[in-house]
Amino acid sequence: MVSVQQWTGREARALRSALRMSTRAFADHLGVALRTVAKWEKLSESTQPRPDTQAILDTALARADAAVHGRFETLLTGAIQRTRGRADYETWTEDIDRVIVCLSRQNFTFASSLLNRWLGPHDPRTLDDKGLYLYGRSLVLLGDLQRDQGAILGPLSARHSYSNAHGLFTALDIPRRTAQIELSLAVVNEMSGQLGASARQYEELADDERLSGRDRARARLWVGTALSKEGNNDYATRAMSTATREFEDLGEPEDWSVAQQKLALAHRGVGDLTRALNYIGIARQSGTVDSPMQRVRLDTAHGHILLSDSATRNDGLSVLDRAAQVATQYGLSHQLRSIEGIRRSYGDPPAALSR
Template identity: 75%
Template sequence: MVGVQQWTGREASALRAALRMSTRAFAEHLGVALRTVAKWESLGVQTRPRPDTQAILDTALARADAAVQSRFEVMLSADRQNSARPADHETWTEDIERAVVCVSRQDFAFGSILLNRWLGRHDPHSLDDKGRYLYGRSLALVGDLHRDQGAILGPLSAHHSYLTARDMFTDLDIPRRVAQIDLCLAVVEEMSGRLEASARRYEQLAHDERLGPRDRARARLWVGTALSKEGNNAYATEVMTAATREFEMLGEPEDWSVAHQKLALAHRGAGELDQALHCIEVARTTGTVDSPMQRVRLDTAYGHILLSDAATRNDGLSVLDQAAQVARRYGLSHQLRSIEGIRGAQQG
């Protein structure tokens, strides 16, 4: 009788197909949630059922008749052989490029489809170096999608995807990609509230020669962001101002604009509202990227500054309401939590 040493989403999907059941019928047959079966289908070899579910799958396969077991073995064998072939690198690269656009526009649903169609199809250990590189790039982009959605910790999170991508780039000996993932992991640390640790990591990466000049400048800017969130606004403004000059020298207008947005919040924290309003106006009028995420960030920063002055408090609440509407529409849960935190602090 055919057996499975370790069930993954791929084997579970093959059993469902061999039984000729719909995902709903298969979930009922096993006694598991429909979303569990859907996860097996979408993530393939990337997901492994829990030990108790492994046993349920073992039982379902053992109780299947000979025809089902034969179909299962044929399907699984064909799927594994297909996974072992070199990937269609050109098509995969095109999908990665399309997914990058999805990340920039916060089109999370389509971006996930583009990436998971490859991640669920291939076992990374069966790919050539080019395929493994594309697998790592896809994982990193999945991390970006999770990060922007606010899913930063846990098994289906930015942190997990980034760590797996980092291991892959380390094995491939691509130091620049490893360092870029380290920068992403520092962002996750900051988003998780570990401000001191993230500031130290940013500071290290700001001098890391594995990174290019732009990434090092971004790390320096984010040192200031973490310091500002800790309340060290005076030093934060110094660090951010230096990063802003670097972006100007590098000819990076979008980063220069974003730096002014973050600098505005540091000035607000220091009680320097005139400087804060000047910087946020620069950010609002010079940005070259118009995405839902950036609109929410700009409006959140602007609203936060307006709330700091009793004379403009109502205007600030109105701007925050607009930002919250966009955040809800695009599923930007981390940004929405930030907005709610600002409102809560005002009410307190």
């Protein structure tokens, strides 16, 4: 026979359900006020009946038949599991917030441990919608981590994590999250060298109403990024300039600063080093986020521009050295490969990066 050491509203509700009584009938059965039963129902495990009422509940349970005891045990077990699940979801949500902070600081080791704490033990097939939502968000953050570390292809890659998350959010019918992942997948395509495909994806997403205004402006900026890498700098500059105005209208100073950096590289691509240096100077002065990733990106762009002029080549190599050291320190493999590619294009051996 199941027994209760300490009655709370949760156990009282399970007993009422096991007896298959309404709240009024249960109150009459116990000889307590209807408002007392209503309080138990509302507050669940956060309220405890008075000692004399605890005894009344003990008696009601003891007098119940075996079928009631069986139902009571099943209902109580389910209620306890749901309570634990809610507590787990709260902790999971808090850990997701911690991961976001860790990724902004390129603290990949701690971010990975927090994500594996939840992705490892949980099978998405056993989760309810809330659990699936948190699982999907965790997969997206894992994809962000893998992308920032340069793992963009293969079974343990950003593309794989994003694709799995896309399936979950599609099933949950959350269009905004689904579109955001499509934007991230376009970034992966760009990083893997599929510049034309990524530019087309960005263009479609730049007008996609599922995305926020900020995300649409980012997509437009990244159209320019992909096209600039293909050498189509005129169209790239126009797309970037449009995105820059959108960031200004939206009041997004950090995105606006990043756009200045992208414009600098586009102008370097057409040989306009004066404007390139002007834009990179604005980006360096206006940035509000001082993360290792952004420092590496700014220094890489600045070094690339300086290398383009024989008069500032040594300065450019020095700036790239600094960027490479930070990229190595924080495990930013994709950025390090970009730096090596720039140096090789100017005839400088990658071995210099080890200094």
